[in-house]
Amino acid sequence: MDLNGRDAAVNDNSPTPAKRMEPQPDPHLDTSSDSDEPAFAWMTGQPESRADRKAAEAAVEPSTAEPSNGERAAAERHTESASAAPATETAAPAGGKPLAGAARHQATPYSEPLPTSALQVRPPQEEVERRNAERESAANAKPVVPRMWQVLLALFYPVILLVLAVRAVTSPLFLWVEYNRPGFPGDGYGFSTDDRMTYGSYAVDYLSNWAGPRYLGDLVNRSGDSLFKDGEVSHMADVKLVILSAFGAGALLMVLSIVAIAYLRRRSTGGVRRGLFAGSIVSLAIILGLAALAVLGWQQFFTEFHRIFFASGTWTFALEDTLIRLFPGQFWIDAGIVIAGLVFLAAVVTLVLTWPTRRRRGLVTEEAEGAEVPA
Numbered sequence: 001m002d003l004n005g006r007d008a009a010v011n012d013n014s015p016t017p018a019k020r021m022e023p024q025p026d027p028h029l030d031t032s033s034d035s036d037e038p039a040f041a042w043m044t045g046q047p048e049s050r051a052d053r054k055a056a057e058a059a060v061e062p063s064t065a066e067p068s069n070g071e072r073a074a075a076e077r078h079t080e081s082a083s084a085a086p087a088t089e090t091a092a093p094a095g096g097k098p099l100a101g102a103a104r105h106q107a108t109p110y111s112e113p114l115p116t117s118a119l120q121v122r123p124p125q126e127e128v129e130r131r132n133a134e135r136e137s138a139a140n141a142k143p144v145v146p147r148m149w150q151v152l153l154a155l156f157y158p159v160i161l162l163v164l165a166v167r168a169v170t171s172p173l174f175l176w177v178e179y180n181r182p183g184f185p186g187d188g189y190g191f192s193t194d195d196r197m198t199y200g201s202y203a204v205d206y207l208s209n210w211a212g213p214r215y216l217g218d219l220v221n222r223s224g225d226s227l228f229k230d231g232e233v234s235h236m237a238d239v240k241l242v243i244l245s246a247f248g249a250g251a252l253l254m255v256l257s258i259v260a261i262a263y264l265r266r267r268s269t270g271g272v273r274r275g276l277f278a279g280s281i282v283s284l285a286i287i288l289g290l291a292a293l294a295v296l297g298w299q300q301f302f303t304e305f306h307r308i309f310f311a312s313g314t315w316t317f318a319l320e321d322t323l324i325r326l327f328p329g330q331f332w333i334d335a336g337i338v339i340a341g342l343v344f345l346a347a348v349v350t351l352v353l354t355w356p357t358r359r360r361r362g363l364v365t366e367e368a369e370g371a372e373v374p375a
Contacts, residue, residue: 146268149260150275156253156260157279157350158286158343163250165342169335170207170243175200178331187325199227200326206236207243232323235315242309277354283347291340302332 122128168174178184179193179200187196199219206215216236219227228236264271294301306315317324 143267146264146271149263150268150271150278153257153260153264153272153275154278154282156257157276158283158347160250160253160257161283161343161346162286162339163246163253164346165339166243166246167250168342169338170204172197172201172204174335174338175204178334185328185330189320189325191325196326199322203236203323203326207240208247213237228322231314232317232321235310235317235323238310238314273354273356276350277356280347280350280354283343284351287340287343287347294336294340298333 175197179196191199202216202219209215213233213236216228217226217230217233221227260275261272264275290301319325
């Protein structure tokens with residue numbers, strides 16, 4: 001059978017099934033006979049009427065008007081009755097009919113604690129005060145590392161100034177100034193100013209170069225004799241060890257001071273200024289103390305200074321020895337004055353530049369500055 005024949009077999013004259021011939025009833029839309037019980041109230045076992053739901057909704061909505069005295073009293077009585085009844089029993093009115101819906105929910109309040117209820121518990125007053133004190137102490141406490149670098153900078157600065165002053169004295173320029181200044185004592189054994197400048201420059205250069213003792217031991221005078229004796233060469237070798245050690249320590253402290261300054265500039269406002277200010281005070285105290293000792297007794301000061309760095313008997317010479325002729329006692333007095341003067345001048349300049357004024361401490365604001373300037 002083809003498609004046309006099959007289509008022709010089904011037409012309006014074909015018999016209609018019985019279900020198709022019967023009219024379908026209209027859906028039931030009348031809600032007048034429906035009960036007030038919610039559709040799913042049977043699942044909870046708590047049937048609620050429409051009036052109860054409206055009462056519950058009214059109870060949930062916040063009231064904007066302040067309750068009257070009568071309403072407040074009624075609410076208090078309701079709360080007392082609800083708290084007096086057991087949680088597992090249902091309150092009943094005078095007629096004996098149990099409450100249903102929202103009324104029963106109000107009679108048995110939900111008692112499960114909220115997850116954030118612990119946040120509302122305030123600790124004891126002593127604990128609160130202790131925590132506040134620790135918080136304030138932590139806020140006022142200064143970091144340890146910046147303060148450590150400030151202290152180190154204050155300790156390094158005087159040593160650096162002393163080393164730089166000693167380096168300025170151990171130079172040919174200082175020799176030339178000393179030998180040519182008026183009043184400097186001459187050599188009674190025949191050295192001229194030119195001889196002193198020549199031989200003295202060898203001795204000063206030896207202190208700062210890496211040559212061995214032969215640098216001075218092989219020198220001869222005009223007559224062909226050795227310029228320096230063995231004892232003098234040995235003492236100069238000891239002096240060279242002390243001088244090079246001091247220069248090396250000064251260079252190391254300068255590097256550490258640069259690191260401290262770089263760190264404090266980034267991590268501590270005013271830290272460099274405070275460190276240098278303290279270092280200048282320490283420098284002034286040291287140099288003034290040493291100057292006082294030197295003035296009170298120069299010979300004793302000079303002797304004790306040599307005893308600290310050199311063995312006894314290795315630094316005393318005769319008046320005709322070359323070291324005494326090149327560097328008499330007046331030379332060391334002048335060298336001490338120059339060292340003290342250079343350190344004192346550098347410390348005073350640093351003290352003035354780092355003095356903790358209100359502006360440098362950040363206590364003067366821009367508004368205050370503008371108010372102080374007259375119109």
